[in-house]
Amino acid sequence: MTGPPAPAAGPAEPDDPTVVAVERDASGRHLARELSPGAFLAPRPLLPCADRLRIALVGTRAGLLAGDDLRLHVSVGPGARLELVEPSGLVAYDHRGGRSAWRARVDIAAGGRLDWDGKPFVVAHGARVDRTMEVTLAPGARMLWRDTLVLGRSGERGGSVRARTRAVYDGRELLVEDLDLTDPDLRELPGILGPNRIIGSVTALGARPPGPPHPYRTDLAGPGAQVRLLDTEAPAMEAELTALHEHWRTENENENE
Amino acid sequence: MALLAPYLLADGRLPVGAHTYSAGLEPAVAAGLTRAEIPALLRARLHTGVVTEAAAAVLALRAALRDPVDYAPVQEALAARTPTAPLREASAALGRGVHRLARRLAPGHPAVTALTRLHPRPLRPVTLGALGAVLGVGEEALAHGVVYDELQTIASAALKLLPGDPLDSVAWIIAAEADAARTVAEALAVRTPTELPARTPPLTEQWALEHDRRERRLFLA
Amino acid sequence: MPDNASAQQSGQPAQGPNEHYHQPLNQPRALRIGVAGPVGTGKSSILATLCRELADELSMAVVTNDIYTDEDARFLRSAGVLPTERIRAVETGACPHTAIRDDVSANLDAVEDLEEAYGPLDLVLIESGGDNLTATFSPALADAQLFSIDVAGGGDVARKGGPGITGADLLVINKTDLAPHVEVDVAAMVADAERARDGLPVLALSKHDPESIARLADWVRAVLVRHRSGTHVPTDPGPMAPHSHSHDGS
Numbered sequence: 001m002t003g004p005p006a007p008a009a010g011p012a013e014p015d016d017p018t019v020v021a022v023e024r025d026a027s028g029r030h031l032a033r034e035l036s037p038g039a040f041l042a043p044r045p046l047l048p049c050a051d052r053l054r055i056a057l058v059g060t061r062a063g064l065l066a067g068d069d070l071r072l073h074v075s076v077g078p079g080a081r082l083e084l085v086e087p088s089g090l091v092a093y094d095h096r097g098g099r100s101a102w103r104a105r106v107d108i109a110a111g112g113r114l115d116w117d118g119k120p121f122v123v124a125h126g127a128r129v130d131r132t133m134e135v136t137l138a139p140g141a142r143m144l145w146r147d148t149l150v151l152g153r154s155g156e157r158g159g160s161v162r163a164r165t166r167a168v169y170d171g172r173e174l175l176v177e178d179l180d181l182t183d184p185d186l187r188e189l190p191g192i193l194g195p196n197r198i199i200g201s202v203t204a205l206g207a208r209p210p211g212p213p214h215p216y217r218t219d220l221a222g223p224g225a226q227v228r229l230l231d232t233e234a235p236a237m238e239a240e241l242t243a244l245h246e247h248w249r250t251e252n253e254n255e256n257e
Numbered sequence: 258m259a260l261l262a263p264y265l266l267a268d269g270r271l272p273v274g275a276h277t278y279s280a281g282l283e284p285a286v287a288a289g290l291t292r293a294e295i296p297a298l299l300r301a302r303l304h305t306g307v308v309t310e311a312a313a314a315v316l317a318l319r320a321a322l323r324d325p326v327d328y329a330p331v332q333e334a335l336a337a338r339t340p341t342a343p344l345r346e347a348s349a350a351l352g353r354g355v356h357r358l359a360r361r362l363a364p365g366h367p368a369v370t371a372l373t374r375l376h377p378r379p380l381r382p383v384t385l386g387a388l389g390a391v392l393g394v395g396e397e398a399l400a401h402g403v404v405y406d407e408l409q410t411i412a413s414a415a416l417k418l419l420p421g422d423p424l425d426s427v428a429w430i431i432a433a434e435a436d437a438a439r440t441v442a443e444a445l446a447v448r449t450p451t452e453l454p455a456r457t458p459p460l461t462e463q464w465a466l467e468h469d470r471r472e473r474r475l476f477l478a
Numbered sequence: 479m480p481d482n483a484s485a486q487q488s489g490q491p492a493q494g495p496n497e498h499y500h501q502p503l504n505q506p507r508a509l510r511i512g513v514a515g516p517v518g519t520g521k522s523s524i525l526a527t528l529c530r531e532l533a534d535e536l537s538m539a540v541v542t543n544d545i546y547t548d549e550d551a552r553f554l555r556s557a558g559v560l561p562t563e564r565i566r567a568v569e570t571g572a573c574p575h576t577a578i579r580d581d582v583s584a585n586l587d588a589v590e591d592l593e594e595a596y597g598p599l600d601l602v603l604i605e606s607g608g609d610n611l612t613a614t615f616s617p618a619l620a621d622a623q624l625f626s627i628d629v630a631g632g633g634d635v636a637r638k639g640g641p642g643i644t645g646a647d648l649l650v651i652n653k654t655d656l657a658p659h660v661e662v663d664v665a666a667m668v669a670d671a672e673r674a675r676d677g678l679p680v681l682a683l684s685k686h687d688p689e690s691i692a693r694l695a696d697w698v699r700a701v702l703v704r705h706r707s708g709t710h711v712p713t714d715p716g717p718m719a720p721h722s723h724s725h726d727g728s
Contacts, residue, residue, distance in 0.1 A: 164455075173337035178455040189301035190294050191285060191461040199459055216466055221336035221345060221377075230459055274583030276571040354583035417572040473546040477569045477584075 015069065018043060020084070022053045023077035030080055040070045052081035052113075063091035063122075064129055066098020073105050076112035076141070089119035089148075092159065094126030102131040108141035108206075115249055120148040120234070127159030128182075135167040135205060137174070142206035143167075146245045149179070150234065151197040157184055158197060167205050167224070174205060174222040196230040200241045202248060209248040262392035266385070266402040269409055273354030278347065279414035279476035280407050281306075284464035287471065292419040296429050299408055303436040305458035309338055310382045311403040311444035312453055315396050317386020321368035328371055328383050334450035335380050341462040343469035347478035348380040355384035363391045400441045408433055414476060508539075508599035509705040510589060511698065512578065512620030514606040514613055514642050519628040520652040522553050523685065524694070525603050529559035531695040536600040536702070539564040539592040541585055543574045543607040550605055564596060574607030582619040589619075601702065611640040617712035622701045624648040625715075633662040636671035636680075644674050645715025648681060648697055655684040 018038030024030050030053045035043040040061050046054040057072075064070060076082045092100060102121070108114055123129060135143060151158025163179040179199065181187040188194065203226045208219055217227045227244055231237045265271060282290075285298060316331040339345045356379060359369045368390035372379045379387075382403065389399040412426035447453055465478055513521050525540060532538060538560060542550040548567035555562040568584040570577040577584055589602050604620055606613050615623045625642035627635050630653060636643060643649055649671050657664045664682055671680045681697065683690045704710035 173334055173451075175340055176334070176337045176453075176455040177340065177457045179457045179459070186301075186304055189304075190290055190298045191281065191301040191464070192305060192458050194460050196460070215470065216463060218341045218343075218462070218466060220340050220342075221333075226340055228459060228462065230463060270580070272581035272583060274581060274587070276573050276576050276581055277569045277584045278571065350584070350587060353587055354581075357583065357586065414571070472548060472552075474548075474569055475546065475572045477571075 015039065015071075017071035017073050018057065019073045020055055020057075020082070021073075021075045021077075022055075022080050022082045024080035033077070038071060040064075040068070041072065046085070049083075052083055054083040054085065056085050056087055058087060059090065063093055064095075064100040064102065064127070065093055066095035066100060066128075068100040070100075070102045071105075072103070074114065074116075075107040076109060076114050078109040078138075079111040080109075081113045082115070084114065084116040086117065086119040089122060089150075091122045091124055091153075092127035092129040092161070093124050095128045095159070096126060099128040099130065102129060104133050106133070106135045106143065108135070108137050108143060110138040111140045112138070113141070114143045114145075116143065116145045117245065118145065118147045120150045121161075122150040122153060123159045123161040123181075124153050125156040125159055127161070129159070129161050131161060131163040133163075133165045133167075135165070137167065137169045137206045139170045140206070141169075142204070144245070144249055145203045145205070146201075146241060147203065148198065148200040148234075148238070148241070149181075151181065151187075151193075160184075165203075169206060169222055169224070172222065174224055175203070175220055175226070193230065195232055198231045198234050198237060199228065200231075200237045201226060201228040202241055202245045204248055209251050211247060211251055214244060259393035259395070262389075262394045263398040263402060265392070266388065266394060266399070267405045267409070269406070269413060271358070273358050274351055275354070275406070275410065277477045278351055278410060279418065279478070280410040281461050281464065281478065282411045282414040283418055283474065283476040284468035284478070285461075286418045287468065288460075288464050290419075292415065292421055295411065295415055295419070296432055299411060299429060299433045300436050301458060301461070302407055302411065303404065303433060303440045305456040306461065307404055307407045308440050308443050308454045308456055309335065310407070311400045311440060312447040313380070313382035314385040314389070314403050315400050315444055316447065316450055316453065317383040318389045318394075318396055318399055319386075321371070321387050321390035324367070326367045326371035328375055328379065328386075330450040331386075331453070332375055332379060332383050334453045335382060338453060338455040339380070341465050343465045343478060344462065345380065347465075348382070349378040350477060352379045352381040352384040355381060355388050359384065359388045359391050362388075366391050396445060397441070400444045401437075403444075404437045404440050405430075408437065417475060506598075506706065508537075508589075508593060508597070508602045509702050509710075510602045510604060510619065510621050511701065512604045512606060512615035512623035513626065514578070514615060514623055514646070515626030515650075516611055516631065519626040519631065521605050521626050522550050524624070524626055524650065524652070524683070525605055526554060526557045526559050527685065527691055528603060528695065528698060529554075529557075531691060532601065532698060533560055537596065537598065538601045538603065539589075539596060539599055540566070540603045540605070541588045541592070542567045542605045543570050543577050543585065545570065545572060545574060545607055550607070564592065566592060570607060575613045578604070578606050578613060578619060579616045582616050585619050601698065611635075611638075611642065614642045614646065614715040617714050621705055621710060621712045622647040623715065624650055624697075626650045626652050628652040629654055629657045629662040629664060629667065630660050632660075633667050634670070636667050636674060639674050641716040643671065644676070645678070645713070647701070647713070648679050649675060650694070651680065651682045653684060654682045654690070655686045 016038045018041040019036040020043045021034040041057045042060050044056045160182040165177045167175040205224045208225045219225045229237045313335045368387045408430045551567035566588045568588050623646050625646035654664045
């Protein structure tokens with residue numbers, strides 16, 4: 001799938017999506033077909049790597065406020081590799097009764113790979129945000145996604161968030177999740193989050209990473225696996241997920257050689 | 258038949274292997290859940306996994322009444338919404354008991370023969386839809402059956418895991434009525450497998466993974 | 479419903495193929511022998527003995543039922559008498575009686591899985607997780623069953639009876655080597671049992687008596703011959719003694 005046409009030069013409009021579209025040409029060279037800044041995030045190429053493009057999603061506006069609609073379109077062409085990094089996390093602030101949205105659409109063509117190293121998504125007290133991640137993978141496409149949701153800044157119970165993920169592989173649903181954390185009373189029930197405020201995950205889509213079993217690893221029904229950790233505090237979990245993400249990423253690379 | 262069938266479906270004594278299942282209670286207790294928290298756990302289940310299960314059973318029942326019968330869309334949608342492997346395995350194991358019963362009652366019924374074509378094995382809600390079709394159970398009764406069964410499974414397992422007055426467990430179920438009604442209504446409103454709810458309960462999933470690694474278990478999950 | 483009615487129905491050989499999800503309809507399934515009896519009477523040891531005696535000539539597998547999932551399975555695996563993957567444990571929801579009688583689903587699943595993975599099998603042994611004298615196998619699960627008591631339980635156990643003692647296909651009086659130590663007259667115990675069993679076989683067994691072990695293995699071989707020729711009819715030792723389960727609705 002192709003992104004929308006490149007916008008004319010000039011400041012991004014509030015509704016503009018951030019677009020990152022990368023391809024790999026016949027000679028095997030990677031190129032960014034489109035890098036368009038949206039209202040919130042600007043894609044900035046990092047030092048080139050021989051076998052992939054590395055792009056940073058740099059925040060251009062203070063986090064999410066009521067009425068904000070952050071949109072992000074990422075597409076990876078056949079056989080291309082893209083690494084998305086986020087220099088900083090995102091905070092959804094007190095929406096004072098309003099709501100906001102964060103919507104990402106990812107399309108990965110056959111043999112394409114995306115490694116998205118997401119930084120914490122913090123849902124501050126009073127925020128009310130809908131986050132959706134729609135991933136479409138062609139056969140042989142892969143995605144590795146590191147993702148952390150944080151309810152509340154330090155000492156807060158946290159705002160309301162509903163984080164939905166839908167990944168389709170080869171036309172079939174591979175992973176559908178609806179983390180409905182809108183109602184604090186419900187989400188704090190035993191079995192949902194209990195006292196936990198941080199939900200960190202590393203999700204592999206399109207392939208099951210090999211390697212030693214992690215106690216919280218689950219293999220999906222289709223090609224994919226996930227490790228999700230919950231905690232009341234961030235630091236220990238962050239280190240563990242970083243190590244796991246790195247492990248799965250390297251294994252992916254080794255397999256590629 | 259359809260007068261008694263809904264009661265059969267909801268009866269824990271139905272010989273389909275359900276006595277080996279605690280609907281997540283044993284893993285929850287191992288993680289520290291107390292008896293006082295059981296009503297809260299029931300509420301959590303009704304707002305998360307049970308919505309998906311009841312809706313999937315209803316979708317499967319509708320599929321079972323069409324010609325030809327094809328459960329693949331609902332089975333796949335349900336599997337994609339059950340990312341935790343031990344929970345899928347438990348569902349498939351329980352579905353196997355229901356499938357065995359449906360085969361005994363109506364081996365040639367298209368709703369039953371279509372189950373055999375599914376690989377991997379049909380998950381429990383899919384087999385319940387098939388059994389519902391065989392027994393002539395309506396959508397609403399089926400959804401109520403799934404919801405009630407979940408509550409009763411947890412309440413009954415509590416008698417072994419967090420012993421106390423068995424009469425308490427009846428009160429827990431009655432107290433969950435309002436949430437249960439909401440769950441049934443939500444399940445009935447689902448039209449297509451793509452719309453199947455996927456309300457994720459992260460702790461329940463974690464506990465299921467911990468339980469899977471444990472050696473001294475009473476229950477499957 | 480009276481137990482016998484359901485038992486006869488589910489014991490019909492014609493139901494066999496239907497029970498098997500992946501098994502070809504024309505393939506005879508393994509003989510399933512249940513091993514029941516009170517805790518501590520040597521059920522696991524009987525299973526280990528049978529595996530040792532028969533595994534060279536028969537393709538075998540074992541299913542264990544326990545209060546806690548896999549204790550007996552672990553004992554058998556560590557005994558090294560059968561490849562460990564041929565020994566499966568089932569969860570019984572704290573109701574080992576239910577799992578072998580009122581609702582045999584989990585055990586049937588385990589047997590089917592073993593047949594699918596290692597079949598064709600000749601013999602599957604199913605150990606009950608019995609905690610008293612009353613648990614017996616449904617014929618829907620076991621084609622034949624042996625019930626184990628031991629001399630240490632006292633000389634009058636056999637006379638007191640119970641469905642397993644009176645009706646199992648074979649009654650094993652185990653640990654006869656201990657008889658002098660517990661002041662039990664084995665011959666009298668066997669005679670009592672024979673009277674209670676109305677002609678059904680009784681076997682006095684000791685792991686130190688090779689001849690008794692040979693007789694146990696021969697009994698299994700004989701049942702297998704009858705099973706294969708289609709002349710063996712599973713029988714139900716009878717309903718359990720009254721037994722209260724506050725958790726029957728689980």
